[in-house]
Amino acid sequence: MTSKAYLSDLFALDGRVAVVTGGSSGIGRAVAGALARAGASVVVVARTEAQLKETVAELTADGCRAGWVAADLSGRAGVRAAAEEAAAVFGEPDILVNCAGVNLRPPMGELGEEVWDTTMALNLDAPFLLGQRFGPGMAGRGFGRIIHITSQQAHRAFVQSGAYGVSKGALESLARSQAEAWSRYGVTCNTLVPGFVMTPLNARLSSDPERVAALAARTMVGRNGLAEDFAGAAVFLASAASAYVTGQSLFVDGGFSVH
């Protein structure tokens, strides 16, 4: 067997269909690109059409199969409709990546119900509903991969974690519950845990060079994360290679969490 064939057996995603929420920017865009370049047909879901189109155009120009669905996932009806639209593009997904997220940071004493509800709706309810929609089908077909993008704030308080940290902690629990339900049917459910990644999500923090340098110094690798750092881990968790890895949280954080 050649090394290419060996690697292909482990990691290739040819014939698989993936849905990536938040796939038009930052970590989600890098993950969508990685899955598509590994062979999957990828549907990216987010609100802004221009960015979705740009993402899909980049992937198709690279010879990948990609489509998009414009949807606001911060309401249950919107999530349900988006799920149906996404499944209509290339068929029922084998891989679901929940990456769309919101990070609002009022001080705890000022955190009102609106911020709480908005955070939970997008960061937790949408992944739950999409899992309910796609998980049983994956289990019925005997193969599935559910990957949630959480945060170090699922594990520790950090810069007014507030509702955000709670939503991400719950998302890791959701992955374990899903893993418990569906792993025996070939559906693994895991989370990727970023540290600090330079994306539009944290534009304010990223524009402060002193804070950026201080955060980089807290990693072991000596730099902050890039969206591209998630490519390999995402392909691994989406592929045949990770069949015996489930209910786990994989930190992609340059050692931030163990420093």
Ligand SMILES: NC(=O)c1ccc[n+]([C@@H]2O[C@H](COP(=O)([O-])OP(=O)(O)OC[C@H]3O[C@@H](n4cnc5c(N)ncnc54)[C@H](OP(=O)(O)O)[C@@H]3O)[C@@H](O)[C@H]2O)c1
């Ligand atoms: N960057 C970090 O340091 C960091 C650290 C820990 C965890 N994370 C997590 O990583 C994930 C991705 O973050 P990122 O840094 O890559 O952010 P990003 O570049 O801002 O991307 C966010 C994505 O989510 C989509 N989105 C936002 N609100 C949405 C909504 N209501 N409905 C549908 N889609 C929506 C955005 O597109 P539209 O705005 O067009 O909808 C975009 O595609 C998030 O879950 C975040 O919590 C990031």
